[in-house]
Amino acid sequence: MWCAKRCGATLPIPTSDSGTLPDKVRIPCKSCGAVLEVAPASIRDQVQKGKLVLEMVLKQTPEAAWIQLREILPTLLRLFPSSSYPLHALLNEALHTLISLSHSASTSQKDDESRAAFEFACLDEAARAALLVVASVQAGNGYCFAPGNPFRANVIATAGMVLVDCAHAAERAASPPHEACKPTLGTTSVDEGEDTAEDECKIAICNLKDRNDFQPALREFTTAFRPLAPFRTPSEEYKAKQQYASQCVTVGTQLLQQAHAELLIAFGKRDGGGQVGKAVSQRLHEVLAEVELAAKSMEQLTGATSR
Numbered sequence: 001m002w003c004a005k006r007c008g009a010t011l012p013i014p015t016s017d018s019g020t021l022p023d024k025v026r027i028p029c030k031s032c033g034a035v036l037e038v039a040p041a042s043i044r045d046q047v048q049k050g051k052l053v054l055e056m057v058l059k060q061t062p063e064a065a066w067i068q069l070r071e072i073l074p075t076l077l078r079l080f081p082s083s084s085y086p087l088h089a090l091l092n093e094a095l096h097t098l099i100s101l102s103h104s105a106s107t108s109q110k111d112d113e114s115r116a117a118f119e120f121a122c123l124d125e126a127a128r129a130a131l132l133v134v135a136s137v138q139a140g141n142g143y144c145f146a147p148g149n150p151f152r153a154n155v156i157a158t159a160g161m162v163l164v165d166c167a168h169a170a171e172r173a174a175s176p177p178h179e180a181c182k183p184t185l186g187t188t189s190v191d192e193g194e195d196t197a198e199d200e201c202k203i204a205i206c207n208l209k210d211r212n213d214f215q216p217a218l219r220e221f222t223t224a225f226r227p228l229a230p231f232r233t234p235s236e237e238y239k240a241k242q243q244y245a246s247q248c249v250t251v252g253t254q255l256l257q258q259a260h261a262e263l264l265i266a267f268g269k270r271d272g273g274g275q276v277g278k279a280v281s282q283r284l285h286e287v288l289a290e291v292e293l294a295a296k297s298m299e300q301l302t303g304a305t306s307r
């Protein structure tokens with residue numbers, strides 16, 4: 001489990017040979033020196049809850065599965081590294097659930113704007129889940145997969161694909177400022193200059209909610225992972241999505257390049273890294289032209305803001 005002081009170190013989960021867990025245990029962090037008081041029973045309960053959700057989501061529709069996953073993920077991510085069990089498996093489920101949901105946008109949403117926003121919301125979350133899964137196979141707690149391991153190579157390839165898809169979805173969801181409507185903020189005030197990070201998150205989520213006809217079950221859609229940079233005006237929203245799209249393309253391309261190199265190790269150069277290797281190579285080919293374009297728009301955007 002993570003050191004609760006967020007120093008980046010991990011601590012052993014308290015266990016008991018006798019089967020009875022004490023109410024509180026004091027664990028010193030070897031990295032930052034903080035002595036942390038933890039309740040072993042509550043940690044055990046969270047792990048059990050995670051295992052239960054994992055069993056349930058395997059039998060559910062993507063909509064129902066996502067509702068369960070988004071409830072449990074923030075708590076488990078605060079407590080454990082993404083390589084831990086059952087968090088790694090839950091993140092993997094979340095990733096594939098969100099990809100399925102993004103594919104359902106064309107049938108579940110009424111108009112083009114709602115479809116684009118819904119698809120972007122799904123892929124934005126999927127990109128965050130994918131990066132956490134990538135982190136878990138490359139920097140696991142105590143062990144991780146070696147470069148060229150087939151599982152690791154496939155995970156990185158999936159993440160690269162999802163990030164590139166997310167970039168496309170962000171571009172489709174970004175309405176030019178004159179067309180976008182101003183966010184309806186309800187009771188949240190943005191003019192007092194005292195917003196907390198939580199308020200800012202609400203602004204981003206409200207904006208997405210108010211402009212689009214989400215299914216009621218998915219209203220709190222963006223709560224599992226950290227949301228896109230907050231924005232307060234249509235032009236900020238537009239700029240944020242454009243910049244985000246450029247960043248996703250850049251990171252996605254790097255992941256696809258890494259995945260391709262590792263797939264060649266995993267499945268052989270002669271076979272072009274197998275089926276996935278060939279698909280990744282094709283995708284890279286297509287996206288390299290877009291990377292050039294994204295870099296140019298980024299340059300223009302930076303030039304415009306610095307003038």
Ligand SMILES: [Zn+2]
Nearest residue numbers: 003007029032
């Ligand atoms: Zn620490």
